[in-house]
Amino acid sequence: MSDYPSFVYLHEEGPREGIQIEPRQLTVAQKTGFIESLAETGLRQIDCVSFVNPKRVPSMADADEVARTLKRKPGVRYTGLWLNHQGLLRALSLPLDVVGSLRVTASELFSIRNTNRTIAQTLDEQQLWLETYREHGIELEWGYVMTAFGCSYQGHVPLEQVLTMVQHVVDLAAEFEQPLKGVYLCDTVGFATPRDIEERVGAVRERYPHLRIGLHLHDTRGTGMPNVYAALRMGVDEFDSSVAGLGGCPFASHKGAAGNVCTEDIVFMCHEMGIETGIDLEALIDCARSAEDLFGHPLPGKVMHAGSLARFRNAA
């Protein structure tokens, strides 16, 4: 009836998602302190910074300093996000874990507006990324397909468009003789419902049974957690997520919040369902609560406010 994984890997996106969108500017020490606390919870991968134009995202102007100042815990990968080759080179110049990845968009309109490149131009640039990985001995891991469930500019994104992008990624990896670990299907703008998860995870898995599938989900319209559950049922065991539900709209408290699906809510649901994550839920809840102090307003996570069920185990 279901195919739950026994262990789920969560890639923490909270520091990057939060810092790039929250109106309150943090000091380098606040940023590194937050990341270091997260690293103590058992998380194995934490996205720390993004390499974007500081004129567009001023809070990321100190990304290099954050990466250099960070006290690294062994066994944790500290990553950054880049959207172009210059960003990749910047990541390589810093003490960060550069995860070999490709990044394409299923929607032409979104590709142009988000990265200023057509899909064809993006595919060309991915070759530069792959050459750079080869030069630096970095293994290719994931191909990210953005707007895989819909697009604010294009509207509906047909499944065939997504499968075409997966094929492009597979072809690029083959051309550079790099084995591809898997693809991340990204609900970049929060359109997906559980039926879409069933349809698209199912279709990619059927056509590419050797590829792992990861999901990057935004909880924009209340379907984030059902989407995680739908994926768990299908055996998906790798997700991007965001502590306290950080991310989304920076204006007016949590209004219109559209961060990644909340890390500790996923951890809570997994643990209660007998699925391990390697993460200390109580420590993660403490981090989520500290994020409210750090950013100065309530955040949309649920279990951080209600508390876990640990205190009720021996209630009677």
Place this chain on the structure above:
Amino acid sequence: MSDYPSFVYLHEEGPREGIQIEPRQLTVAQKTGFIESLAETGLRQIDCVSFVNPKRVPSMADADEVARTLKRKPGVRYTGLWLNHQGLLRALSLPLDVVGSLRVTASELFSIRNTNRTIAQTLDEQQLWLETYREHGIELEWGYVMTAFGCSYQGHVPLEQVLTMVQHVVDLAAEFEQPLKGVYLCDTVGFATPRDIEERVGAVRERYPHLRIGLHLHDTRGTGMPNVYAALRMGVDEFDSSVAGLGGCPFASHKGAAGNVCTEDIVFMCHEMGIETGIDLEALIDCARSAEDLFGHPLPGKVMHAGSLARFRNAA
């Protein structure tokens, strides 16, 4: 692989849940205005008031006046909540729809602390309710089993305890020769995960295949929507829910919010998955937004802040 219903019935709990717990006191006109707006969205049942001690819940002191003042729309049931026989008699004295129901609790400790009665005393009192229904020609519909997924005082509530309570309800109905339509399993304190939904809905359905099953779910720890989805997969088509996610903790904005699962988020997910609800999502979103003005702070609903996908249908 799944057994989605084609139509889902939602019992709106928002006015009662919100009014009984929100710190801001509304006027009778504000309360009836809110209920009347909800009735225009296509909702078929709206819980309007609770008959509780006004010393404990001052905002319900005007429940009778609300019920008498309300402009009723044909085809909509306007209900109230009672926890004892006096409350039932009060409901019967008003122009409300008295839905024949039984109400038991699986946890002895919760029963005592919430209603000041043991389970045995509650079962005795249910006979008074049944006699009163018979006198007034009211058909029995639902048996509600509270704390069916766990209890803040008892902790874990074994499945057998839940099945015993369902059997009690079935026996009571048989004793009074009243056909029972179904049982509502209530996650009164927000403990349930999708695996619990699968287990307990499955067990009740297996033992009582003739009974309909409804769910009353609180989104206390982020599992409300996954629980709805798990139930939809099993063909469950009747839920309590709360516009804007109203309910839960009245303190400090939306912190620790633990209202019923959010009505318009369920409607959004259902419609996007091809399941009808008979509800106008856009009108319901307007009601949810008006509730933030009414109660004076952000509410936890998601789609009310992000908006539906209607405007993206013909985006390209």
